[in-house]
Amino acid sequence: MTSGQCLMIVIGLGLLFLAIKKRFEPLLLVPIGFGGILANIPGAGLAYSAFENALHAGDVQLLTELASVLQSSAEDSIKGLVGAYAHSDASTRLLAEHLVADAGYTNGILYNFYSVAIASGIAPLVIFMGVGAMTDFGPLLANPKTLFLGAAAQFGIFATVLGAVGMTSIGWMDFSLADAAAIGIIGGADGPTAIYVSSMLAPDLLGPIAVAAYSYMALVPMIQPPIMRALTTEAERKIEMVQLRPVSRREKIVFPLLLLILVALLLPAAAPLLGMFCLGNLMKESGVVDRLSDTAQNALINITTIFLGLSVGSKLVADKFLDLNTLGILSLGIVAFAIGTAAGVLIAKLMNRFGSTPINPLIGSAGVSAVPMAARVSNKVGLESNPHNFLLMHAMGPNVAGVIGSAVAAGVMISLVGG
Amino acid sequence: MTSGQCLMIVIGLGLLFLAIKKRFEPLLLVPIGFGGILANIPGAGLAYSAFENALHAGDVQLLTELASVLQSSAEDSIKGLVGAYAHSDASTRLLAEHLVADAGYTNGILYNFYSVAIASGIAPLVIFMGVGAMTDFGPLLANPKTLFLGAAAQFGIFATVLGAVGMTSIGWMDFSLADAAAIGIIGGADGPTAIYVSSMLAPDLLGPIAVAAYSYMALVPMIQPPIMRALTTEAERKIEMVQLRPVSRREKIVFPLLLLILVALLLPAAAPLLGMFCLGNLMKESGVVDRLSDTAQNALINITTIFLGLSVGSKLVADKFLDLNTLGILSLGIVAFAIGTAAGVLIAKLMNRFGSTPINPLIGSAGVSAVPMAARVSNKVGLESNPHNFLLMHAMGPNVAGVIGSAVAAGVMISLVGG
Amino acid sequence: MTSGQCLMIVIGLGLLFLAIKKRFEPLLLVPIGFGGILANIPGAGLAYSAFENALHAGDVQLLTELASVLQSSAEDSIKGLVGAYAHSDASTRLLAEHLVADAGYTNGILYNFYSVAIASGIAPLVIFMGVGAMTDFGPLLANPKTLFLGAAAQFGIFATVLGAVGMTSIGWMDFSLADAAAIGIIGGADGPTAIYVSSMLAPDLLGPIAVAAYSYMALVPMIQPPIMRALTTEAERKIEMVQLRPVSRREKIVFPLLLLILVALLLPAAAPLLGMFCLGNLMKESGVVDRLSDTAQNALINITTIFLGLSVGSKLVADKFLDLNTLGILSLGIVAFAIGTAAGVLIAKLMNRFGSTPINPLIGSAGVSAVPMAARVSNKVGLESNPHNFLLMHAMGPNVAGVIGSAVAAGVMISLVGG
Amino acid sequence: MQSDIVAQGLELMLYGMGSVVVFLALLVVCTTVMSTTVNRLFPEPLPVRRASRKTAPVEQDEELVAVISAAVHQHRTR
Amino acid sequence: MQSDIVAQGLELMLYGMGSVVVFLALLVVCTTVMSTTVNRLFPEPLPVRRASRKTAPVEQDEELVAVISAAVHQHRTR
Amino acid sequence: MQSDIVAQGLELMLYGMGSVVVFLALLVVCTTVMSTTVNRLFPEPLPVRRASRKTAPVEQDEELVAVISAAVHQHRTR
């Protein structure tokens, strides 16, 4: 066992501790942490492809053959051959895979899970459908202006992109623009969106990005309140908001379709994410396919979550995770959360100044999404200043707006950087 | 956005309206309609393969390379290259796929769903297993002669095949024999059977065939009653039937096995469909695997339905759906339903004339299947003439016989035309 | 229909009879028996790959082409071509597959199920996760010494390996060492473990091995009692055991992680099986992911069981199952159970002699696993001698230890023989 | 060729409809024979048990409903 | 090249944040229009039905709770 | 060669059975150590809580059963 594998197993156990004892997003961190341990079992190769397993365990003859197929010099290290493989064209890769298969090497089981669940893009989309089927757009429809708060909080995403490229330009890290975009999405506070984007733009960084996204989502009750208190006055925190109007069932049915049409017209790159989200929501609100909606919210999302978590865990393999970049990602991620929170609160203050109906700026922080944790934080901080002021339903508006906002940001990233 | 895509999105919204507002088979038409909208989002390419996405978005150099690989002239249009690809042998296709993959194009998500769920044949079979687990053969076993009504109603299928080839021979349409067979199956009034057959015999027509099948199944309460009234006298509609004998649990366990053995001996091409159907029914009736039976009727069939619906939706992409043939299919489909209904009623009248026990000819129309809608229609029309005459249980016999009948017809089609 | 197919259909019906009427492990034997019937439907080719279907149905020209691709003489029989295919390298196989695909042959549906569910290793692992989520390690933690009984009962596995190679050496059978190892695992009395090991070491024997494993597990109440009575005295059977101490929730959470770490350090080849088992158990005991644990115990394990059963059934195709080796496997399997039972009882007697706390040797037989049947047998036989002596909870310790023991044995086999 | 496809269609119709009718007719015969055999060899030991299994919860439910409605009545008339 | 990536990052930020704001602003407008239209054309026929559907079980539950707690009370004070 | 496979089988048996016993013996040791450590460092704070969590619904159920059976009794003896 290398020291790296040992360290990663300890990190996996640490994630399990946080998930089980501290209740940090346990639904994801239990399978991720466990998958991380499985991925680092020495000699088992569960997280490696057949090709990587052959490189780690193969004899000299096989390695020489592979090197000749990949037109790489035979003295190359494993890393060299992996690199040569990655840069070969598809037919050369196929040839190498044949050699490896004939020598009896197979994909590790976590590698298979990753291919089916994440590389194909299916698991995050299915989870997004389930989240859609659990989302109530009522508060958002009652007060559509809160969509601006969901937009504002996405500033954390783009500020982080700038931070990542800045760190690269001063030589601290080595991120490409695609890497920076994927790292920024951590600030969207939305697990499946972050996984979807990084599987497309920066699959190598998926492990740390997913771990950062879920960990910081769990830390929202610790990260946000100081920022919220620092940026608001006591008087602002006491603002009571007018009660939300009732929303008709028809509006709730039409809204996901409206959103879908807007996406179709303006932002096709966000269509998979927001499309599946809208489908889930439409299944729920239409009231005619309760069977499907229930399954999307239960059996299907649970099954997918297990395999998604294990697949993310497969990216915690030591030689990919233990890297200076991971530290960079973790520190950029928390900055993204902080900036998003601040931007949400500040824009809420601005809207309050220029709008007619009063807005408590504390609900601005809920715009980062992290549903429903961030909305609960808004409510809790509000109650500290005014024990009769329940902001929860008001904060749900920006909260679900934040989900839409970061999916839109994801679409923009993919269309600008991934093309 | 092309006008075709725009029209298809409107059609998708129309299907959703019918599903949600009019309750037209919402379990399928919600995902189909939604998938149809997703498939037509301009620039997203969700319903296209990597190859098609490359053709739509690729630069001149890639297109020239592809043309040379496919030995097609470089000036060919997209349609020409698609045709050349379809007629190439497997290794040429593989080569083209490599080129496309190296250029960074990937399959759309709906295309992937279609490949996994429908092209493999799995989704319709799994749904058929779930339907089997929900089917009660009791009324059929109590009165096996009603199987003849299930046979008679399949005449709609074969009459429609003749109609389709007739339309081709006079030049209105351009259907091959395989196309005609797949279109005819609409008359079977059985969604998964229609999808299964057309995925094998006419994948290009799967979109309109599935839409027609589910739409007309939802329209059964409007299509059937006038035909039933026209073909029967008031006296016939008043006929009361003798009460069904109780059926023992043993009979219900042996029946699916008997049906399976008969299929095995006589009609292997129907074995996948009827085999999965019998398995579902055996799981239910055996009473020893309630866990599996419950899952087949709930989580599994619901998950499969979502992906089946989206996959069918992927075939509603404008440049494949908007075609004169679609109009032909829609009009042939409704004729198939009408003929099937009429045949069922007429054979019931015939059996009534020559048999000893009275048969109300209204239950003949239930032979088209469309479980349990058609049986309810028989009951309702019967009650109009004789308010004390409940035909529902009597009509369930031909109703489930119709499922078997159209699966048998499907097997015959596949073995005769698909070979 | 060949006589072999006819016989196999009768065997399939026999398995269904045992499952439904005699309640022999119905959850597995219903889908296995049904799959066995489907696999032997003449002309349907449901259990064959596209290549095998082409060999059975193809014309002379195609067979000649295939023979030339596989560099086999054109006069070869089907068996010859299958052998040539199996021994070709991956690129030759790909070429043959292209030829076959171009000629319109496709994989049978059961063959597809087998590839996805078993050949990939996923289904047995998912079932093991579900079993882990249903397992209570409390009795084992209260009395860890019972792990030795779980170890002892695995002697049946290795004695059977010796028996299989012995039969080969005297010429009765023709088993390789890998075959012998896979056959031995039947003695582990653990369905998914047996399927997992034989899918890796002896896929050709998977059918009879799985059928033997599940049949004998169902026969545990008949196989074990005579052996238990023969090896113990009345006085020993009357021994009352001290009540088990309560086990804290923390211990139950730490135990699966402890087991995982030990596996990671000492036996990576057992990591997939025991890893998924521990994950399931951790999900249950942690109490923070009840959604996932419930799904793993219900929808997910049920869905997987259906497809696992059908996939095993695909290996009951006549020309692979009807073989002298099958008889050898069936007879070796029951010997394995008997030896495992005896070894468990004898070591329990030994521990009783040298240990301080009394152990009723009847709980030793529960070490073969077959959870919870074997533990119930221990309890029942104990009650015959002392009607106030409830051994059930005491026997659950060796019972779950037996699951761990045979998974460890599986890992040893795979690392020694499969490498 | 165009009349050819019509001929093929006709053939498909005749052969297909024939197969469906023959298959289902055979199924009628086999089902009737099976039902007779099963009911003669194993005369209804199970339907009764099943019925009792089914009615038990219904009775319980009825009882519960009776009890609760009685309690409601009592509650309202107090 | 290193300042180049910063320039690209800035561009991504401006264009991206702009797109998000424009898209969500448009969504605000469309949603407002949609809500107004829907509520004008189809004035709440459904919320009421839904409300009744929702409240029905609640009322029943309350009644049940009342009945049972009454019974419990009676049972205890006996 | 035929005695060869027997030799291999013997070797597999000895090595395999040995591994199983050693592994499970080690598991016995580790489990015992783990249980002692856990119970010493964190003396049963949880089992109690859990027990209470578990028994609560049972008590409620018993109460409900008591209430309902009382009502049934009352209902019958009226």
Ligand code: NA
């Ligand atoms: Na967000």
Ligand code: NA
């Ligand atoms: Na039908």
Ligand code: NA
């Ligand atoms: Na065992």
